[in-house]
Amino acid sequence: MVVKKLVSTLLMLLHYTSTCLICCLFKHHVMELDDSQRVAVSHLYGPLQVKAGPGSGKTRVIVGKVVALVEQGVSQDSILCMTFTDKAADEMRRRLHEKGVGDVWVGTMHALCLEILKSNSITTSISDDTIIFGEMARLAWCYRNIESLNIDEDVINLSRSLQKTCLKILNAIRLAKREMISDEDLEMHIKDNDAPQLKELLKVYRAYDKYKLEKNLIDYEDMVVMTVKYLEQDSQMLKYYGEKFRYVLVDEFQDNNYAQFMLASLLATSDNITVVGDEDQSIMGFQGAFGGIFEEFTDRYKNQNSVMLTQNYRCSDNISAVSTQLLKADAATKLKDMHVTKGEGEPVMVVAAFNEEAEHQFVADTIKGLDVSSKSIAILCRTNLQCQKFAETLRYNGIPTTLAGIGNILHNTLVAQIISLLKIANSPHTSGLEISHILKIDGIYEHNIRALNTKARY
Structure with missing residues (x-):
């Protein structure tokens, strides 16, 4: 007690x-x-x-x-x-x-x-055995199956680039799901409107969902x-x-x-x-x-x-002022009355360079003129390729440079090709996307690859 x-x-x-x-x-x-x-x-x-x-x-x-x-x-x-x-x-x-x-x-x-x-797998049929259908796997599925779906090439324009077409179709399906638009909704819209592109999209939409159901797959939109x-x-x-x-x-x-x-x-x-x-x-x-x-x-x-x-x-007051000026150009934007606490800060410099090389060299010269450690300087770019070009110029000028987030050796083009070859060797029957990449590197055109895919099915 x-x-x-x-x-x-x-x-x-x-x-x-x-x-x-x-x-x-x-x-x-x-x-x-x-x-x-x-x-x-x-x-x-x-x-x-x-x-x-x-x-x-x-x-x-x-x-x-x-x-x-x-x-x-x-x-x-x-x-x-x-x-x-x-x-x-x-x-x-x-x-x-x-x-x-x-x-x-x-x-x-x-x-x-x-x-x-x-947690409710009996009703939802989603369990620990269900596999997440990732982006590359989705693209590979579309690449292998799109022609067998008898898509109207005049409507979708398959002849341009099969890979770009697959990306566009999968993105359209993704957007439809994110808007809670089901295949039945699409079908109803097609009946009420003349929408040939949606009609072709519906074929892929239903085949895609059927494949996931058969293979116990789920994508992020499905979740x-x-x-x-x-x-x-x-x-x-x-x-x-x-x-x-x-x-x-x-x-x-x-x-x-x-x-x-x-x-x-x-x-x-x-x-x-x-x-x-x-x-x-x-x-x-x-x-x-x-x-x-x-x-x-x-x-x-x-x-x-x-x-x-x-x-x-x-942000400093100067940076905040520049961003406000940029936002003013968009009439739909409702400007916020923000109060800055960091003080005025350094002035924002806008430089119009003659070309890309001149831009890179200007930045390199500016950095060399600063009395600070290169570790305290950051360069932000819109794409990884732009970052790599900047890095080349900086290193050429003797400025120590680290590429953040894109230094992975797996992103190297040559390494990616080697990995594709290894995947083909390991599983040739399920490596259609990798085979296509290797063939294109060797100068074989997209329409020839598609013809080979068609012949291989029969």
Whole structure:
């Protein structure tokens, strides 16, 4: 009896200590917030839209709100934080852990969807044996099968480049799924409209889905679409997950597509949903990010509150002014009244070089004239190829240079060719894409490769 009482007392003490720790951390955290961040963090219940400019502390707001909810007695495992990338999820977990919060569900939407689908495998048919259908595998499937689908070449124009055609078709299927457009929806549209390209697309769409079903494959679009449909069709499971996750927070909201927005809205059955993002920073528009997602949120949640984060902690005043001038050129952009905290900073220099080589040499000469270590200098380029050309010029000028993120030997053209040859040797019957790459390197034209593919089938 004495032992039981002692254990009970210890458990109560541990709970009290943990609660006190979180309370102290929360009070300290609130003191670190600016006025607009504090307003966002203090809005604990109901739908909230936080529009945040660059460097305004979006992640700090999400972390602060989670800590505030826990401080109010909300169970940590009833809070769902959805991020756009695994890296962002890791960063958020780290920050929450620093605040004494470790049991909140933090991850990408795809990770959450896969967990839901696998947990209900009897209904969804998605299990641990299901294989994720990656980008290269999808392209290889299309490359091998597109001609057997009797695509109308006059409509799709296969003769130009089979690889480019496959990429365009797969991208169209991806975008359709992200907009929750099924093959039945496409068929209905084709019946009501003269759409020959969609008719050809529908052939590939259905063959693609059939292949995945036969081979127990799932792609990233399927993960979200299947989860949305599953929750819409099973009210009991929707209720279960709605009660499990009483509070839903979505980071980088501007990069979500329509299907992902549907998922977040479904899970937030109690309307305790917070979305944080900046419509001017969307980097996924070319992959189907929903352009009017903030407006859709406002339409769906009539009682939503909106907070604008107005302090820019990242940029100097000069950089902020230049970015504002650039955004003014877009009439559709609603400029934010951001306040910079870093001071005026160095002036922004705009240089129009005569050609690419002159641009590279100008940068090299400028760096040599600076009295700083080359380690403290960064050059940002739009493509990896531009980075490589800059690096060549800098090294020629004796400037130590490191290529960030593209130094992998596997990205080398010659190494990639060797890997293709090894794949062909290992599995010649399933290496159509690799064979095509090698043949093109040897000067065999696309239409000849297609003719060989056709002959090989018969």
